[in-house]
Amino acid sequence: xxxxxxxxxxxRLWRRRWFYPLISVVVALSVCLTTPLPGRAFxxxxxxxxxxxxxxxxxxxxxxxxxxxxxxxxxxxxxxxxYRNAAITRYVEQVGQRLVANSxxxxxxxxxxVVEDKAINAFATAGGYVYVHTGLLQAADNEAELxxxxxxxxxxxxxxxxxxxxxxxxxxSGVASAAGLDRNTAVGLGVQLALNLPRSRQDEFDADKxxxxxxxxxxxxQSGMVSFMQKLLGKGSTPTFxxxxxxTSDRINALKKAINAQPSDGRYGLDNAAYKANIRALS
Numbered sequence: 001x002x003x004x005x006x007x008x009x010x011x012r013l014w015r016r017r018w019f020y021p022l023i024s025v026v027v028a029l030s031v032c033l034t035t036p037l038p039g040r041a042f043x044x045x046x047x048x049x050x051x052x053x054x055x056x057x058x059x060x061x062x063x064x065x066x067x068x069x070x071x072x073x074x075x076x077x078x079x080x081x082x083y084r085n086a087a088i089t090r091y092v093e094q095v096g097q098r099l100v101a102n103s104x105x106x107x108x109x110x111x112x113x114v115v116e117d118k119a120i121n122a123f124a125t126a127g128g129y130v131y132v133h134t135g136l137l138q139a140a141d142n143e144a145e146l147x148x149x150x151x152x153x154x155x156x157x158x159x160x161x162x163x164x165x166x167x168x169x170x171x172x173s174g175v176a177s178a179a180g181l182d183r184n185t186a187v188g189l190g191v192q193l194a195l196n197l198p199r200s201r202q203d204e205f206d207a208d209k210x211x212x213x214x215x216x217x218x219x220x221x222q223s224g225m226v227s228f229m230q231k232l233l234g235k236g237s238t239p240t241f242x243x244x245x246x247x248t249s250d251r252i253n254a255l256k257k258a259i260n261a262q263p264s265d266g267r268y269g270l271d272n273a274a275y276k277a278n279i280r281a282l283s
Contacts, residue, residue: 057167057181065163066109069127071183072190073111076125079195083114083134091278092132095143096150102217103151104158104210112150120232124153125194126162137279139232144224144269148215152225155210161203165193208251212258219266222259226252 060068083089089112096112103110108128115121118135125131130153132146140146156162166189170181181189199207208225216222229252269275 057163057170057186060163062105062107065160066127068183068186068190069125069129071187072125072127072194073129075187075191076131076194079191080131081116083116085114085281088134088137088279088281089114092137092146092150095147096130096154099147099151099154099214099218103154103214108157110154110157122149122153123194124156124162125190126157126160126166128157130154130157134282138282140228140275141231142224142270142272142275143278144215144221145228145231146275147218147220147269148211148225148228151211151214151218151220152207153211154214155207156199156203158210158214159203159206161199161207162190162193165199166190169193204251205254208255209258212255216262216264216266219268221267221270222264224269226255226259229255 092114093112096110100106100108100110105128110128110130112130112132114137115131115133117133119133120136120139122130122132122136130150132149132153136149137146140149166181166186169189169192170185212222212225215225229248233248233252
């Protein structure tokens with residue numbers, strides 16, 4: 001009899017120990033599933049049972065961001081044409097990797113790719129993916145100017161600007177839910193934003209500040225960032241790279257002030273002849 005009473009007592013304690021946490025989980029799921037959201041109802045359970053990956057963009061981890069960036073990159077392969085010259089791609093990768101260790105997020109596995117396109121343009125996606133057009137490579141006069149563009153795009157990654165834009169766009173269009181964004185929706189938004197929508201004025205100033213810091217730490221001439229922007233402004237029509245980046249003259253002035261406030265003796269990357277030799281395959 002004593003053993004049976006002891007069993008009942010232990011059973012009741014065990015049931016009480018697990019019952020209330022289980023109720024908490026059920027309530028939490030109920031909140032997620034029943035919270036009304038503008039424009040779209042969301043049912044989480046079918047997605048969980050189907051193994052659909054959910055991204056919570058407000059607190060996405062580095063690992064999740066890298067995974068998201070990889071999937072966006074895969075989709076972008078059908079939207080842009082990558083330049084398949086191994087020497088050029090390797091050179092851009094080398095310049096980029098020199099910057100990585102001095103960037104705001106050196107822990108990310110950065111990937112630098114060249115897009116075969118005459119437009120003067122560059123862009124970045126989540127998780128460390130940076131793209132530069134062949135047209136921009138030809139427009140630059142030296143490695144410091146190229147490095148300044150890569151550092152600027154890495155500044156967008158450092159500030160998680162694309163991820164923030166994706167979240168804003170998802171909320172505005174009603175595709176976000178209490179649980180977050182499903183993978184396919186997130187990837188689609190990432191591709192759209194990477195190719196079509198400009199960054200905000202605030203994001204551009206932030207990417208410039210971060211990029212200049214990375215450029216300086218890497219030993220490149222700070223003047224490369226200013227000279228590249230000034231050269232493009234002197235052209236007859238505004239290049240793609242600047243037409244999607246507002247307030248360019250203001251940015252140049254801000255960069256000059258930042259350089260004057262924290263000058264550097266770094267002079268690397270100003271050899272025009274060496275740079276032209278490295279991109280000879282584009283001529």
